[in-house]
Amino acid sequence: MDAALLEEFGLGDARERAESWRYSAQALRALGAQSFVAADAAATPPPALMERCDWAETRGRRLVFVNGRLSAAHSDWRALAQARPEVRIDSGPAGATVIVLPAGRTGLLHIVWASVPGAAPGRWNATCAIRLEGGTAHVIEQHLAAPGADVLGALGSELEVAAGAALHLTVLSDLPAAASLYRRVRATLRERGVLCTTHALGGGRLQRFDFACDLAQPEARCELRGVFAAQGREHIDAHLEVRHAARDTASDVLWRGVADGRGRGVLHGAIRVESGADGADARLQTKNLLLSPHAEIDAQPVLEIHADEVKASHGATVGRLDERALFYLRSRGVPERAARAMLIEGFCREAFAVLDDAALGARLDTWLATHVAAGGERRP
Amino acid sequence: MNMLTIDNLHVRVAGKEILKGLTLAVRAGEVHAIMGPNGAGKSTLGHVLAGREGYEVTQGRVVYDDRDLLELAPEQRAAAGVFLAFQYPVEIPGVNNTYFLKAALNAQRKARGEPELDAMQFLKRVREKLSVLHMPEELMNRAVNAGFSGGEKKRNEIFQMALLEPKLAILDETDSGLDIDALRMVADGVNAMRDPQRAFLVITHYQRLLDYIVPDFVHVMVDGRIVETGGAELAHQLEAHGYAWVAERKLAGAA
Numbered sequence A: 001m002d003a004a005l006l007e008e009f010g011l012g013d014a015r016e017r018a019e020s021w022r023y024s025a026q027a028l029r030a031l032g033a034q035s036f037v038a039a040d041a042a043a044t045p046p047p048a049l050m051e052r053c054d055w056a057e058t059r060g061r062r063l064v065f066v067n068g069r070l071s072a073a074h075s076d077w078r079a080l081a082q083a084r085p086e087v088r089i090d091s092g093p094a095g096a097t098v099i100v101l102p103a104g105r106t107g108l109l110h111i112v113w114a115s116v117p118g119a120a121p122g123r124w125n126a127t128c129a130i131r132l133e134g135g136t137a138h139v140i141e142q143h144l145a146a147p148g149a150d151v152l153g154a155l156g157s158e159l160e161v162a163a164g165a166a167l168h169l170t171v172l173s174d175l176p177a178a179a180s181l182y183r184r185v186r187a188t189l190r191e192r193g194v195l196c197t198t199h200a201l202g203g204g205r206l207q208r209f210d211f212a213c214d215l216a217q218p219e220a221r222c223e224l225r226g227v228f229a230a231q232g233r234e235h236i237d238a239h240l241e242v243r244h245a246a247r248d249t250a251s252d253v254l255w256r257g258v259a260d261g262r263g264r265g266v267l268h269g270a271i272r273v274e275s276g277a278d279g280a281d282a283r284l285q286t287k288n289l290l291l292s293p294h295a296e297i298d299a300q301p302v303l304e305i306h307a308d309e310v311k312a313s314h315g316a317t318v319g320r321l322d323e324r325a326l327f328y329l330r331s332r333g334v335p336e337r338a339a340r341a342m343l344i345e346g347f348c349r350e351a352f353a354v355l356d357d358a359a360l361g362a363r364l365d366t367w368l369a370t371h372v373a374a375g376g377e378r379r380p
Numbered sequence B: 001m002n003m004l005t006i007d008n009l010h011v012r013v014a015g016k017e018i019l020k021g022l023t024l025a026v027r028a029g030e031v032h033a034i035m036g037p038n039g040a041g042k043s044t045l046g047h048v049l050a051g052r053e054g055y056e057v058t059q060g061r062v063v064y065d066d067r068d069l070l071e072l073a074p075e076q077r078a079a080a081g082v083f084l085a086f087q088y089p090v091e092i093p094g095v096n097n098t099y100f101l102k103a104a105l106n107a108q109r110k111a112r113g114e115p116e117l118d119a120m121q122f123l124k125r126v127r128e129k130l131s132v133l134h135m136p137e138e139l140m141n142r143a144v145n146a147g148f149s150g151g152e153k154k155r156n157e158i159f160q161m162a163l164l165e166p167k168l169a170i171l172d173e174t175d176s177g178l179d180i181d182a183l184r185m186v187a188d189g190v191n192a193m194r195d196p197q198r199a200f201l202v203i204t205h206y207q208r209l210l211d212y213i214v215p216d217f218v219h220v221m222v223d224g225r226i227v228e229t230g231g232a233e234l235a236h237q238l239e240a241h242g243y244a245w246v247a248e249r250k251l252a253g254a255a
Helices: A002-009 A014-020 A025-032 A047-051 A323-331 A336-352 A358-371 A373-377 B042-050 B074-079 B097-111 B119-132 B137-141 B150-164 B180-193 B233-241 B243-254
Strands: A062-066 A088-091 A097-101 A108-115 A122-132 A136-145 A151-161 A166-175 A179-189 A194-203 A206-215 A221-230 A235-244 A250-259 A264-273 A280-290 A296-305 A310-319 B002-013 B016-027 B031-035 B055-064 B082-085 B092-096 B168-172 B199-204 B217-222 B225-230
Touching (some): A025 A206, A108 A122, A108 A151, A122 A166, A166 A179, A166 A358, A221 A235, A221 A264, A235 A250, A235 A280, A250 A264, A250 A296, A264 A280, A264 A310, A280 A296, A323 A336, A323 B074, B002 B199, B016 B225, B031 B042, B031 B233, B042 B055, B042 B074, B042 B082, B042 B168, B042 B199, B082 B150, B097 B119, B119 B150, B150 B180, B168 B180, B225 B233, B225 B243, B233 B243
Parallel strands (some): A062 A108, A097 A122, A122 A151, A136 A166, A151 A179, A166 A194, A194 A221, A206 A235, A221 A250, A280 A310, B031 B199, B082 B168
Antiparallel strands (some): A088 A097
């Protein structure tokens, strides 16, 4: 079972697969040793779970997938399905869902992936494609799981951004200790296409995020911002790969990681500039914070440059809370716990700084309070 | 009655004795300047009073408002009215100035049993203090000290002091790195706060700041203790003769 999972979730040959899972091999092995039944796509999510995705600002614009399958009963797409639909939902091969965002009619789309455990450990698999045909669209992707038995979800996504279009993607994951999630996203950007992503990854027994972005045509640009937060025994592994394959393309990866308790985080950020992709501008920065002596974070920046005229920079740090900053806040009267929480949240908020959306900003603040503020209660 | 009494204070940092029997008494309404050469222990004194960790008090005591100051956590000292303007204010990216200062002020008020200020009351107070210091309101929307110039950081310290209205304000080399205009603004901010109920401890290396903030007492600190105390004129004598002059006079007096 272990080898099968590695084969299923890994890319490339055996050596490449082993290498890309080296920091999460144990967690994967433990999952592989467990037996799962197919998760029930007709399961009813508990009301408490549905409340967490019932956002006022996305009513009528929400697609809800339960254990990998689109649930008409729990979705609410009134605002999307008017005379000139903002979204077209097609079926792709092998049960894939294809979400098409036509040019010029785009607004906001909220996609929820809810895992609902049954009596026995369950598994679901899904594939989904999002195609932006033009204009600007904002997609929010939310990953949730009800507490209970183990559940392992696997989601393969494709993002396509047409020439001159701009896709803003915000991903929030909020998983309990028994839930595992494997996600593989492949993004392809055409000429002058823009992809701006913000990720808030929290919780989970094993949460693996493989993101490959292909800047396939000139002047395509991507921004990958995100935070992962692992507490307790949570394990989060993000692999970000950006490929500059055309002239004058730009990428900016800005990531923050926080690990507390026995939490484990991995950030692999790789930028590859192909030969001929002159004028590429690539930036990669990751800063990580360890809040307990048993937490661990591995940050692995990789730059591979085959072109001549390229601007590229990368930096990675792993450190502890700045005691000088803590003293500064306390000396002004902020109690120690609150000061710690303030510093940790501020550290993460830097990766969210570009968001110009108050409602979403508040959602991310709530996410931060849930997943990182607990670190404020403990001294290292 | 003294607001602050420091009695024979000995402090070690990383195993090395920095303060070696420092004694000082400060009453409400007074401005005390502490001058001295580099390495005399001036900043250590500021940090010990504010409660920074890593300073080991081996002997002596510090009484503030009838309480043992050294027993209190930094936030308790702040709530009791102690404020330290840092020599090197810390940059805290991602933490908004308004959010931080409102949290700080309300935590202090709560600890003192006073009602917390709501957003409107807080903003009113912020505007009042910003205008006294000629600082732009835009500053409040930025992260704490992030990307501030040296002068802006120091002015932000004085602004925070004005907002928090401490009883005992310790200024740790607030003048270092300031041009003459910024220096004057800082001094104006301090002078506007002089009050019979409030005391200042102004730590400085140069006499320049004391032309604008005229102290009641000047203390010269050398090698971890105060070796000479005088009035404002002592600062000018120091400027003319240098710190070596004090050390020589002490040696002569001892002989």
